[in-house]
Structures are given as structure tokens and as C-alpha cells.
Amino acid sequence: MAYRLFTGPDDRSFCERVSAALAEGYVLHGSPSAAFNGSSVIVAQAVVLPAAFASADAAVADAVEGLGIDGVGYEETIEGHA
Incomplete structure (x- = not known):
């Protein structure tokens, strides 16, 4: 896939998924986003394959x-x- 959007709680697992994509050759696309769902912070980061x-x-x-x-x-x- 040329474009992927990772979302989830702001935790180690999220960082590991984004880091794995970067290791596969993806690059960050845009700034990360964060929102509070009432109980935890949910983050999002897009990556693209150049x-x-x-x-x-x-x-x-x-x-x-x-x-x-x-x-x-x-x-x-x-x-x-x-």
C-alpha cells in the first residue's frame, strides 16, 4: 500500500507499529494528530511509500x-x- 494511517492509543504498541513501517521504507506524511476520547489519548500518523x-x-x-x-x-x- 502506498499510504497507511495508523491510529490507536498513545502507547508503546502504536510507536512500534509506526516504527516498523518506517523500517519498511515508509516515511512520515504530515504531522501526527492527537485527540482525547474521554478516557485516553488517541493518536494518528500517516505514512507514505515514496x-x-x-x-x-x-x-x-x-x-x-x-x-x-x-x-x-x-x-x-x-x-x-x-
């Missing part, structure tokens, strides 16, 4: 390049298809 996003970015770049309109202005594109 390689998955790099390949997605490359796929988007390839798709845009395949459109064949790189460097052509909007007006030229409209006139060429009118």
Missing part, C-alpha cells in the same frame, strides 16, 4: 507527454481543433 508515488508521478508524466500538446498554448489547441 517509491509508489514516484511511479505514479512518472505514469502521469508519460500520459501528459502522450497527449502531444507540450508547449502548445491553449488558444493554438482550440484553433487547431475547431
